[in-house]
Amino acid sequence: MGLGGYYARRLLDPKKRALKPDPEAAADLTRHITTAPDGTHMLTLAVDDIQCAACVWLIEAVLARQPDLISGRLNVTTRRLRLTWRGDAALRGEQAAAFCHAVEQLGYRLVAFDPAALSQSSDEAGRALLRYLAVAGFAAGNVMLISLGVWFGATQNMGPATRDLMHWVSALIAMPAIAYAGLPFFRSALVAVRHRRTNMDVPISIGVLSVTAMSLWQTMVGGPHTYFDGAVTLLFFLLIGRVLDHRARGQARATALQLLLLRAADVAVVQDDGSVRRVPQAQVQMGASVLVGMGERVGVDGVLGSATATLDTSLVTGESLPVTLAAGGSIFAGTVNLGPAITVRVTATGEGTLLAECVRLIEVAEQASGRVVILADRVARLYAPVVHACAATTFLVWWVLLQRGLEPSLLAACAVLIITCPCALALSVPAVQVIATSRLMRAGILLKSPTALERLATVDTVVFDKTGTLTAPSLCLVGGAPAADLARAAAMAASSRHPLCRALVASAGAGPAAAAVIEHPGQGLRHTGSDGETRLGSREFCGLPPSEAATAALCMTRPGGTPVIFTFAETLRPDAAATVAALRADALDIRILSGDQTAPVARVAEALGIAAWQATLSPVEKAARITALRQSGHAVLMVGDGLNDGPCLASATVSAAPASAADISQTVADVVFQGQGLGPVAAVLRMARRARAATYQNIGFSMGYNLLMLPLAACGYVQPWLAALAMSGSSVLVMLNALRLQRGRL
Secondary structure, eight states: OHHHHHHHHHHHOTTOOOOOOOHHHHHHHHTTOEEOTTSEEEEEEEEESOOSHHHHHHHHHHHTTSTTEEEEEEOTTTOEEEEEEEOOGGGHHHHHHHHHHHHHTTTOEEEEOOHHHHHHHHHHHHHHHHHHHHHHHHHHHHHHHHHHHHHHHHTTTOOHHHHHHHHHHHHHHHHHHHHHHTHHHHHHHHHHHHTTOOOTHHHHHHHHHHHHHHHHHHHHTTOSOOOHHHHHHHHHHHHHHHHHHHHHHHHHHHHHHHHHHHHTOEEEEEOTTSOEEEEEGGGOOTTOEEEEOTTOBOOSEEEEOSSEEEEEOHHHHOOOSOEEEETTOEEOTTOEEOSSOEEEEEEEOGGGSHHHHHHHHHHHHHHHHHGGGHHHHHHHHHHHHHHHHHHHHHHHIIIIISOOOHHHHHHHHHHHHHHTSSHHHHHHHHHHHHHHHHHHHHTTEEEOSTTHHHHHTTOOEEEEOIIIIIEEEEEEETTOOOHHHHHHHHHHHTTOOOHHHHHHHHHHOSOOOOSSOEEETTTEEEEEETTEEEEEEOTTTTTOOOOOOOSOEEEEEOTTSOOEEEEEEEEEOTTHHHHHHHHHHTTOEEEEEOSSOHHHHHHHHHHHTOOEEEOSOOHHHHHHHHHHHHHTTOOEEEEOOSGGGHHHHHHSSEEEEETTSOHHHHHHOSEEEOSSSSHHHHHHHHHHHHHHHHHHHHHHHHHHHHHHHHHHHHTTOSOHHHHHHHHHHHHHHHHHHHHGGGSSOO
16 A cells, blocks of 8 residues: 555645655545446546657557556647556555556656646746746847857957956856756756657757857866857757747647536436436436536437427537437537526446547547657657767767877867757758748638648648538528518527527628517517517427428518518538639549538538538548548548537548637647638648748758768867857758748748
């Protein structure tokens, strides 16, 4: 119990205070473990301090060697670690502690998973990075000005005393700044080296610290050259990339966190005596009866126990119009009750709901796509030893073979480390990303993923959702209803929040709202005026015979007048046809995957000339179609707007959503575009291809620069100060090349 209690207290205390082991702490950890009927145990934690997909690979590889562990999956976006294992229920606390100990031995910190606390922690990390960046920028600007004075003073017979004074001023500015601004890289490198692995932060840290130490030595002995400017400038440029990456990850992390917060809501369970008690979703028993009030979101999957229900299923099925459900119909978590209070007989809760399935599909897809990032660390495994070997070889050749003395040998080795610091290489992608992102943002297109541009450039297939993406709800007046009738209906509808009423008001335009309108939930509106009673609502509410028509409608009856029926249909977005034609001209395969009925999907596909389409698909089926396309070798751009599109948005190579989409879909998507048109879809693909070309040019220049300058530095033709200048100059050239993206047609 001691080991379990110790690590339980460490895990459940975000401050990670070291406390003595005790049975109570072990019980605290046990309470966070859930046990399934088949005897498997599950624990969900948050892993702090992870930087990239390489961290995910390392943690999962270590966990895979743990006995009794069935699976240990870590999502790099949400930082959520899910442990599943088998074992004696009495010892599950100790087992969980052993698994957690294996992770903490790698240098990572574990805390209890709390979406709100995780978001706060991410915000604090972002603010810390901005502080590091500000300090590095301040120091780089001031030290570079001092260095310019030293360089120009050397041509004007500056005295040694003045030069040494300026070197000491540079040291006083640069060394505290390097010690503070370099913390993100030094910590990462230290953890990597301590656990016998490497990453890109290892050569960066060695280069910065070596140059700083050499500069301090040169300052102390009155040497002619110091290189503080190169060290702080390197940190400044690298921190720019780190800040951009953190912000992009923060946007992506909001995706699953919002879904998890939806699932965290309590539900009202009807007790045997008729009373109602609110309990967490996970504690609701199968077969229980749950009460869902008007406007409340359903928290469980189940079967409708009431006679009828009017539901907003747009976040689940993609259907924009309200759905009327009869008793015995299936209801899913995430839908909203638009009518009177209803009862739902529970068939699935917690991890068994459709909403939970959406979360799992999103996390799995994000984790799969995120593994592309691990390529950077694979490059570092080759880059770091090659650079270090070159620097060591240079030192030995100069000191042993050429017998040039310790100081010249160290200067040559430092020149190699400085000139090969991957500043331009590390800036190649972030520079292009920030310029392209800002250009797209001015056009109303928001990129939320650090790798969105790279993935957009590879797209060969574009898949659209129909409802809310290719189409927008509109009002269709059957029989050419007079404008006076439309105005009268809109005046009544203005007092209701029902989706059909809002669409009616939007179609009628601005106008006065009727007073004293009485709403009958799930039925309609009633208004009594000087000429009698006017009703607006369902056919039954208005006293009209039922209809076999599948379209949604609002009926209006008034004294002495013929009943008017307002039906609602969907119209294509203004430039949908032009956008599809532009994408087809770029040799892209266009498809439609929708959860709507067959007839409306077929009409939209025919209007746009899209031959490949499928209707009545569930979220899992849509994600499966996307996965099948990717497995067949296609790079897929998914454009959707509902929660039902969440899994396929995450499963696609890259995803986009209009600003009119549901909030959750916007956070899932890699791209969010403003406006009523689809033109931004074609524009962002064009910019992605231009950005890819600029990125390849930057990488080619950076690699060519290193291949050219490394032999020169090793042979002693490049002094460390010139190496620092060349390194900074290469970064400037990379930025200038990226700035070309601001010109040309979007």
